Amino acid sequence: MAEHKDSKAAVLYFKPKSINRKGGARCGACWKFISAPGACLEVIGDIKAGGVCGLYVNGVPHKSMLEHPWRITRVTKEEAGYSDEGDTHCVGCKFMAIPGDARSACEEVEGLVEQEGCCNEHEHR
Ligand code: SF4
Ligand code: SF4
Known part of the structure; x- marks a missing residue:
């Protein structure tokens, strides 16, 4: 058990209604994901639908690369903080105590x- 716990704001804790997916956070359920090819509006490189980042x-998601005016x-x-292993949520995180x-304490x-x-400290159990 960590002696000092982080505030929810410090780790960007998202409530269930913000994660908005029973199976957890993943690129395939993020508005910045581009399905074909697997890519992201904000993150460089090959991105998997089953991945996730902070x-x-x-x-x-967008079905294909889009022309847009934003730089x-x-x-x-x-x-x-990208990982190929998405579907992140507290219930699958090794730090959720129960x-x-x-609702449970978190280590x-x-x-x-x-x-x-879910939050940015997530680690699969
Ligand atoms: S890499 Fe991050 S921002 Fe991009 S689609 Fe995946 S979760 Fe969304
Ligand atoms: S259980 Fe894991 S994902 Fe949930 S708040 Fe704690 S560290 Fe973050």
Whole structure:
């Protein structure tokens, strides 16, 4: 158990209604994902539908590359915290103390966290 826990704001804790996917956060459920080819509006490189990063925002992905007027300085996978292993949520995270409970303490984050919430400290159990 960590002696000092992070605030939810510090780890970008998203409540279930913001993750908005029962199976957890993944690129295929993020509005910045481009399905064919697997790519992202904000993150450089090949991106998998089953991956995820810290910049996840739920929404409907784009079917293909789109012409758009915004200038976007894309960031590396390392900067975004990208992983090929998505479907991240507290219930699947090794830090949720009692994953069988809808709300539970977390070893890393202050207060109670929710099974279908998630944060940037997520690690698969
Ligand atoms: S890499 Fe991050 S921002 Fe891009 S589609 Fe995946 S979750 Fe969304
Ligand atoms: S259980 Fe994991 S994903 Fe959920 S708040 Fe704690 S560290 Fe973050």
